[in-house]
Amino acid sequence: MSTIANDTFLRALLREPTAYTPVWLMRQAGRYLPEYNATRSRAGSFLGLATNPELATEVTLQPLERYALDAAILFSDILTVPDAMGLGLRFAPGEGPRFEHALRTEAQIRALRVPDLERLRYVFDALAQIRRALTRDGVQRVPLIGFSGSPWTLACYMVEGQGSDDWRQTKTLLYARPDLMHHILQVNADAVAAYLNAQIDAGAQAVMLFDSWGGTLADGAFQEFSLAYSRRVLGALRREHEGRRVPAILFTKGGGPWLQQMADSGADALGVDWTVNLGAARALVGSRVALQGNLDPCVLFAPPSSIEQQVRAVLDSFGPFAAGERVGHVFNLGHGISQFTPPEHVHVLVDTVHAYSRGLRA
Amino acid sequence: MSTIANDTFLRALLREPTAYTPVWLMRQAGRYLPEYNATRSRAGSFLGLATNPELATEVTLQPLERYALDAAILFSDILTVPDAMGLGLRFAPGEGPRFEHALRTEAQIRALRVPDLERLRYVFDALAQIRRALTRDGVQRVPLIGFSGSPWTLACYMVEGQGSDDWRQTKTLLYARPDLMHHILQVNADAVAAYLNAQIDAGAQAVMLFDSWGGTLADGAFQEFSLAYSRRVLGALRREHEGRRVPAILFTKGGGPWLQQMADSGADALGVDWTVNLGAARALVGSRVALQGNLDPCVLFAPPSSIEQQVRAVLDSFGPFAAGERVGHVFNLGHGISQFTPPEHVHVLVDTVHAYSRGLRA
Numbered sequence: 001m002s003t004i005a006n007d008t009f010l011r012a013l014l015r016e017p018t019a020y021t022p023v024w025l026m027r028q029a030g031r032y033l034p035e036y037n038a039t040r041s042r043a044g045s046f047l048g049l050a051t052n053p054e055l056a057t058e059v060t061l062q063p064l065e066r067y068a069l070d071a072a073i074l075f076s077d078i079l080t081v082p083d084a085m086g087l088g089l090r091f092a093p094g095e096g097p098r099f100e101h102a103l104r105t106e107a108q109i110r111a112l113r114v115p116d117l118e119r120l121r122y123v124f125d126a127l128a129q130i131r132r133a134l135t136r137d138g139v140q141r142v143p144l145i146g147f148s149g150s151p152w153t154l155a156c157y158m159v160e161g162q163g164s165d166d167w168r169q170t171k172t173l174l175y176a177r178p179d180l181m182h183h184i185l186q187v188n189a190d191a192v193a194a195y196l197n198a199q200i201d202a203g204a205q206a207v208m209l210f211d212s213w214g215g216t217l218a219d220g221a222f223q224e225f226s227l228a229y230s231r232r233v234l235g236a237l238r239r240e241h242e243g244r245r246v247p248a249i250l251f252t253k254g255g256g257p258w259l260q261q262m263a264d265s266g267a268d269a270l271g272v273d274w275t276v277n278l279g280a281a282r283a284l285v286g287s288r289v290a291l292q293g294n295l296d297p298c299v300l301f302a303p304p305s306s307i308e309q310q311v312r313a314v315l316d317s318f319g320p321f322a323a324g325e326r327v328g329h330v331f332n333l334g335h336g337i338s339q340f341t342p343p344e345h346v347h348v349l350v351d352t353v354h355a356y357s358r359g360l361r362a
Numbered sequence: 363m364s365t366i367a368n369d370t371f372l373r374a375l376l377r378e379p380t381a382y383t384p385v386w387l388m389r390q391a392g393r394y395l396p397e398y399n400a401t402r403s404r405a406g407s408f409l410g411l412a413t414n415p416e417l418a419t420e421v422t423l424q425p426l427e428r429y430a431l432d433a434a435i436l437f438s439d440i441l442t443v444p445d446a447m448g449l450g451l452r453f454a455p456g457e458g459p460r461f462e463h464a465l466r467t468e469a470q471i472r473a474l475r476v477p478d479l480e481r482l483r484y485v486f487d488a489l490a491q492i493r494r495a496l497t498r499d500g501v502q503r504v505p506l507i508g509f510s511g512s513p514w515t516l517a518c519y520m521v522e523g524q525g526s527d528d529w530r531q532t533k534t535l536l537y538a539r540p541d542l543m544h545h546i547l548q549v550n551a552d553a554v555a556a557y558l559n560a561q562i563d564a565g566a567q568a569v570m571l572f573d574s575w576g577g578t579l580a581d582g583a584f585q586e587f588s589l590a591y592s593r594r595v596l597g598a599l600r601r602e603h604e605g606r607r608v609p610a611i612l613f614t615k616g617g618g619p620w621l622q623q624m625a626d627s628g629a630d631a632l633g634v635d636w637t638v639n640l641g642a643a644r645a646l647v648g649s650r651v652a653l654q655g656n657l658d659p660c661v662l663f664a665p666p667s668s669i670e671q672q673v674r675a676v677l678d679s680f681g682p683f684a685a686g687e688r689v690g691h692v693f694n695l696g697h698g699i700s701q702f703t704p705p706e707h708v709h710v711l712v713d714t715v716h717a718y719s720r721g722l723r724a
Contacts, residue, residue, distance in 0.1 A: 168660055168702065175664030175672065218636035218658040218696075220675060256619045257637050274580035275619050296580040298530060302537035310537065313582060334580075340530065 002242055004140045004205075009071040012328040013206060013247035013269045013290050021315060021329050021357035022070035023350055024145070027336035028063040029075050032343055035062050046091045050076050053126040060130050064141065066343065067350045070330075071142050071206070072134060074199070076123055078149030078210045081191050082158050084115035095162075102161030109180050114191040117198050124202035131203035146204025148195055150211035150250075151188035151229035158184065167216055174225060181225060189229040193236035200241050208249040208271070209233060215254020215273075222258055227265060234266035249292055253335065256281075263288040274334035278318040282327065290328030291318070295349070297333045300341045304348045311352040321361050331357070364604055366502045366567075371433040374690040375568060375609035375631045375652050383677060383691050383719035384432035385712055386507070389698035390425040391437050394705055397424050408453045412438050415488040422492050426503065428705065429712045432692075433505050433568070434496060436561070438485055440511035440572045443553050444520050446477035457524075464523030471542050476553040479560050486564035493565035508566025510557055512573035512614075513550035513591035520546065529578055536587060543587060551591040555598035562603050570611040570633070571595060577616020577635075584620055589627060596628035611654055615697065618643075625650040635696035640680040644689065652690030653680070657711070659695045662703045666710045673714040683723050693719070 004010070009022040029036055039059050043049035050056060056075040064072055079097050083089035088100030103109050117124075127146060134140045149157075157163070159170040174181045196207045214226035234248055250262060251271025259281055262270050269290035272281055281291055299310045311331075318329045331353045337346070366372070371384040391398055401421050405411035412418060418437040426434055441459050445451035450462030465471050479486075489508060496502045511519075519525070521532040536543045558569045576588035592612055601608055612624060613633025621643055624632050631652035634643055643653055661672045673693075680691045693715045699708070 166660060166700065168663065168700065171658065171660035172663040175661050175668050215637060218656075218661075219639040219679070221658070222637070254616065254637065257639070257642075275577065275584070275616065277581040277619070280619075294580075296533065296583070298528060298533035299537050299580075301530065301534040306537050310580075317581070338528065338530065 002135070002140055003138060004143055006070060006142050009330060010143050010206060010244070010247060012330050013249065013292075014245060015268075015287060015290050015326040015328040017321075018328070019358060019361065020354050021318075021331050021360075023331035023353040024069050024071040024073065025063070025333055025337050025346070025349075026073075028067075028069060028073065029059040030337060031339035032337060032341040032346075033062055033066070034343075035059075046077075047089065050080075051122045053122055053129045056122075056126040057129045057133050060126075061133055063346075064134075067346055068354060069142065069350060071145055072130060073145040073208075074123070074127055074130065074147065074204065076126070076147070078147065078153065078212065079157055080120055080123060081115065081148060081188070081195055082154050084117075084119040085112060085191070086115075087158060097157060098162045099157060103159050103184065106177075106180060109184055112184060112187045114187060114194060117194060120195060120198070123195075124198055127199055127202040127204055143205040144203060145206045145208055146196060146199035146202075147208040147210060148192045148199075150209045150214065150226065150252075151185045151192055151233065152214055152217070152226035153210060153212045154188045154192070155181065155184045155225075156213045156216075158188075167213065174221065185225060185229045186232075189232040190236075193233045196233065197236070197238045200238050200246050204246070205241075205244065206247045206249065207237065208251060209267075211250065211252040211255065214252035215256075219257060222252075222255075223261060226252065227258065227261060230267075231265045237266075251292070259284050269328065269330065271332070272334065278314065278329070282319060287326040290330065292330040292332050294332070294334040297335050297338050297341070300337065300345045300349065304345065307345055307348045308352045311349055312356050315353065315357050315360060364497070364502055365500060366505055368432060368504050371692060372505050372568060372606070372609060374692050375611065375654075376607060377630075377649060377652050377688040377690040379683075380690070381720060381723065382716050383680075383693050383722075385693035385715040386431050386433040386435065387425070387695055387699050387708070387711075388435075390429075390431060390435065391421040392699060393701035394699060394703040394708075395424055395428070396705075397421075408439075409451065412442075413484045415484055415491045418484075418488040419491045419495050422488075423495055425708075426496075429708055430716060431504065431712060433507055434492060434503075435507040435570075436485070436489055436492065436509065436566065438488070438509070440509065440515065440574065441519055442482055442485060443477065443510060443550070443557055444516050446479075446481040447474060447553070448477070449520060459519060460524045461519060465521050465546065468539075468542060471546055474546060474549045476549060476556060479556060482557060482560070485557075486560055489561055489564040489566055505567040506565055507568045507570055508558060508561035508564075509570040509572060510554045510561075512571045512576065512588065512612075513547045513554055513595065514576055514579070514588035515572060515574045516550045516554070517543065517546045517587075518575045518578075520550075529575065536583065547587060547591045548594075551594040552598075555595045558595065559598070559600045562600050562608050566608070567603075567606065568609045568611065569599065570613060571629075573612065573614040573617065576614035577618075581619060584614075584617075585623060588614065589620065589623060592629075593627045599628075609652075613654070621646050631690065631692065633694065637696075640676065640691070644681060649688040652692065654692040654694050656694070656696040659697050659700050659703070662699065662707045662711065666707065669707055669710045670714045673711055674718050677715065677719050677722060
């Protein structure tokens with residue numbers, strides 16, 4: 001088993017005692033950092049950056065140089081799997097992701113297959129290279145997180161072809177041809193499971209499923225079309241590697257109504273957005289899972305004193321840590337960090353999480 | 363007291379027994395109807411239509427000619443109040459609302475005042491005219507609903523100047539200068555209360571507060587910046603008019619996490635979106651309020667058999683009506699009806715609600 005200097009993050013996910021609340025930030029390697037923008041310029045584009053293991057390693061480590069973060073996360077995109085299926089991922093400047101070959105016909109849907117994972121070799125190479133870069137004299141600084149979009153979230157983009165306010169085409173397919181939607185989701189689930197297992201083999205020490213659009217589904221449809229397939233992925237994951245448990249995090253943005261059911265999905269931890277009171281969530285899920293979240297990223301636009309106050313409020317809302325109780329909290333934002341965030345404000349956040357949470361346990 | 367031929371909607375909101383579940387649809391007078399598009403063409407623009415009492419009356423009644431809806435709703439916009447404050451509401455073609463004079467300075471914010479309600483005379487004239495058009499031989503067909511945006515939702519557009527994915531400027535003000543945000547919200551609440559009371563005087567027999575963006579707030583911030591001001595409006599409303607109770611509905615899109623607290627806001631009914639299980643919501647709010655909702659509007663893109671199935675599932679999820687229990691359910695969508703909805707599918711929805719819900723009570 002390799003040595004990790006700071007494994008607080010992994011222990012919190014596994015609901016083991018920690019001296020403080022670990023923190024990382026969704027999109028912590030991103031456009032709010034000037035050094036990220038410099039590397040991205042060299043790469044030419046977002047996908048050029050994400051598919052170049054050397055440059056992906058460089059940006060993955062950038063936020064760790066600035067801040068006392070407790071985890072690194074692979075620099076990549078949630079939509080790599082459908083791209084490997086041949087749908088043709090593109091990012092137009094100033095816009096979100098688009099697929100050149102969105103699923104428009106039954107024949108296209110029936111032809112979907114779990115992709116050859118060799119097409120995602122750049123991801124596994126990046127993970128291996130990041131692990132090496134994190135390690136000095138045999139000791140790794142912090143754990144490395146791998147990830148994928150959830151089967152449902154992949155399906156949203158695969159059917160719609162791009163982001164949407166209402167996912168009209170996706171939901172029309174769901175309600176009009178649930179058989180075809182289930183087919184897409186089965187293929188996606190098997191592909192995502194294989195992809196995450198290969199990430200674990202390549203060096204990911206925790207994995208996260210981003211169910212970014214599960215919260216747009218109606219009660220009932222969420223369970224049938226999102227949660228069931230996240231569960232299928234989680235059930236197929238390798239959970240031990242290098243002699244260590246590999247925890248899995250499930251994050252459904254807007255998933256507050258379904259936390260009880262998500263707690264039985266096989267995930268070790270649930271991500272929650274800022275609409276959820278952490279104490280109430282903890283009462284719902286008990287000691288079945290750890291919780292990750294949930295500061296509103298917009299708090300980072302406020303002055304430092306306000307950031308400190310809001311960070312403390314999130315930590316307080318989780319409630320006290322009683323000796324022997326199997327609970328865990330990983331501090332994060334409830335959504336990716338905004339490109340407009342002043343980088344110095346992230347210092348305030350990270351340092352307040354660490355200092356204040358030590359006090360809560362003392 | 364005037365006579366209403368079908369007051370099922372009002373009785374359901376007041377949690378009195380009804381023979382079936384009443385139904386109306388948010389944006390039921392809208393772009394999915396060819397006759398609406400014809401009238402709008404004559405008006406020249408959305409605002410031209412909304413500010414012309416004669417044409418607003420015409421489109422308000424159009425869906426009632428097609429479908430057996432249990433309520434009419436004033437044709438207007440949620441942002442009339444800040445427009446009357448002088449912010450200059452505009453609708454660019456193919457875009458959402460915009461304010462010409464968004465709140466950018468402390469001086470602008472300090473200068474905000476409850477507007478002269480004479481500037482909203484066109485709304486009150488429309489209500490009076492709609493009431494007359496709904497009435498024949500002294501008998502009114504169905505009740506008439508008035509509405510406004512909530513204080514928080516108005517503030518979102520007033521600060522941001524237009525719709526937003528993350529309400530960055532609005533939330534920056536909230537976290538950086540909560541004193542200024544509270545000032546805006548106080549003025550908004552007093553203005554909305556005066557506006558809704560004038561709507562009631564003019565003929566509205568129920569009122570609805572659209573808190574469209576309350577669900578974007580963090581737990582804690584929602585209570586302080588949205589719910590507190592909705593409560594202030596609800597507490598200031600005239601609740602009796604023409605010898606009849608005037609029920610008030612509070613709808614926070616994404617408000618599922620806070621239904622318990624919303625049930626004590628002074629509202630007679632809470633609108634809920636499709637992520638909420640109606641039976642679970644009913645268990646939370648008890649007999650304090652009725653519930654309104656919550657079909658995903660995208661269901662209406664599916665074939666009739668699927669629409670019937672999903673409508674029945676919503677009705678079933680509310681659960682049985684026990685004799686003597688003070689509960690109420692008003693069927694609605696969880697969001698406004700889409701412009702892409704096939705009009706004949708709305709027949710299926712309305713008729714299924716009526717037929718199936720009669721059976722549930724039998």
